Amino acid sequence: MVKVGILGIGTVGESVARILLENADVIEARAGRKIVPVIGVVRDLKKPRNVEIALTDDPMEVIESADVDIVVELMGGIEEPYRLVREALKAGKPVVTANKALLAYYRYELQEIAGSTPLFYEASVAGGIPIIGALRNGLSANHIESIKGIMNGTCNYMLTRMIVDGVAYEEVLREAQELGYAEADPTFDVGGFDAAHKLLILGSIAYGIDARPEDIIIEGIEEISSTDVEFAKEFGYEIKLLGIAKKVDGGVEMRVHATMIPSSSMIAKVDGVMNAVSVVGDRVGETMFYGPGAGGDATASAVIADIVEIVRGNSGPMLGYKKGLESGLRLVGKEEIVTQYYLKLKVVDRPGVLAAVTSTLGEYGISIESMLQKPSTLADRVRLLFTTHSCREAEMLAAIEALKALDVVDEKVTMIRIEK
């Protein structure tokens, strides 16, 4: 019998304890041994919980207990779980965590501390989708060319409602909050930070890149309007919040932002709260992994899969690499990334304006792929929409500043990156 202690009995912790009991038949048959949740840590012992295990408010009691074989960390936060996971590993106990923020900051330190003690984290990226296993094991023969993931269900739900039903951003955010998909302060989701934490984890497994959130472009969907969604369609694109990690000459680009992707691509078809990660390997081609990215039971499904792997005696290198890649791969700087762009400008409706705009873009070496002119809500203004050929982010940012400085261009210029 293998005994599990759970640090943090919230939604996911309750699901882990419950599923271990309710699905004990199939879990034992697959693991080869009975797996039993024995104790959970809560902050407030008086609050009623929907679990039938012993409770304590002292995490060290769980970590130090001779009665606990595997420690599951589901607390949230960063520094406190970091301390406790280290304690558990030092006590030689295998750890399973769903804590993406912890791993976004401390995964390499934890890999070092863990040594040969298993530290598994399937649930930290894309909830119930076994993407970590796919990337660490299933695609190990490949140089990974790119990863493109819809890894935040809240944003995907909101964008889907905007795309399919034409609902405005503010309205759909309120709706997402009412449905419990978005927090009262939605910044962590809609600002792209949640997706960025997940992307950093995948970037380590795919490329061995040791980066932190502050090292990469992180943008959200706050600036996306229904008009952009509509115009994107006319160019043949859908707008999704993507986490992108991509091998290019000279390194690996990593970035999270609202992205225009061809409507015909598989990942463009992923709607609602669902997540999906598309991985292109140099040998396998494109694979995609789709499923629920959140929810107590879906996340617990991934946590328990890790527990089963530990019980079976499997380990594998925590971050996918047993040795470093000799050649190494460096993270491409934020302004060095190269991609195509969509630009939306409001300009004065008079002859010569289009020439002024396009020649400004030309000055920065940016060439236009396609252009649309649309009526504006203001009588003396028109909207200009461009998609550009590939250029460097630095040039694009400079060109946008130059465009804003033109008399004939209104202050607000919308830029959305395109991925093909």
Next chain:
Amino acid sequence: MVKVGILGIGTVGESVARILLENADVIEARAGRKIVPVIGVVRDLKKPRNVEIALTDDPMEVIESADVDIVVELMGGIEEPYRLVREALKAGKPVVTANKALLAYYRYELQEIAGSTPLFYEASVAGGIPIIGALRNGLSANHIESIKGIMNGTCNYMLTRMIVDGVAYEEVLREAQELGYAEADPTFDVGGFDAAHKLLILGSIAYGIDARPEDIIIEGIEEISSTDVEFAKEFGYEIKLLGIAKKVDGGVEMRVHATMIPSSSMIAKVDGVMNAVSVVGDRVGETMFYGPGAGGDATASAVIADIVEIVRGNSGPMLGYKKGLESGLRLVGKEEIVTQYYLKLKVVDRPGVLAAVTSTLGEYGISIESMLQKPSTLADRVRLLFTTHSCREAEMLAAIEALKALDVVDEKVTMIRIEK
């Protein structure tokens, strides 16, 4: 250094040898040890090969060689590879195979013989998609509710051309043969047998069902016409060749056949030669795994992933279960399956005929969900299209016989099963 011997240097064998050499950097970094292909078995030593390893025409030389640590079986056929894989396992050598036919017949025997020696087979189902790993490891916390897979790229290519471009079956088959997607004798693909082999393997991992091809419904796409494809759309469905394994009251249904699935479902959006497997777990909900199901490099990607797992020292139970499920699960008989159906009949165009048809269906307890009447190419005939509510296969087959026996109904009645 780990040395690999390959039984069968065909397209996949060449890819395995080549990728092990060309991607040696990333494979060694992930596995922790160098993995080197040392010898391959060919039937004809004189035929030129595109590999830089030693060749022999004697498989036992590879199996018995002290210089070979892992045996990869890529021969095709059933009895001969069965004999050789047993020999390799008896010699204590881990085996990786991509041979779905071998596993469709002998997987339980092989599990028995292998004991604790690893016998991996990720490449046997859906080529480069790591679906075996997902099912065996990533979803191990779940009772599997259903598996629905597009597992034959040839059929999916053909159906996509029929659906998207309205090309007729015979023409698209010729085209698939020219492109190398279909064999000169296409029966194994278009008859559903290839997909059935893969489904049987997944059925073992998901449910522990020990069935062979002759135990399950296996139908292909030979009877599907452009009209069916077109009419399916009017009812809101796409037609795909699906392998279905599904938990129902009293057991597990397993079957391969052309299937109407709602156009809005994720798996309906999988086009061309791509494969995809949708798995619904009782805790995780729906997940889907998408990618290339065939091709030398894609298949080799899965073969090498297995080799890396073996080198890392991971094993896990070959067929997903370390112990049997105490309750067990039985395979539902072919005629006991319950589903919805689409029926297409050609009938004489005169009053009372519709009543005769619907009352015949009623006699077998089959109730109609929706009905369409369409003009026929023959002047005195009309086409009747039905979708039915769920009923047992036995009743449906009997009802079809009774319909055919009616004077007013033409001999050929088309039946396509529906999955929602």
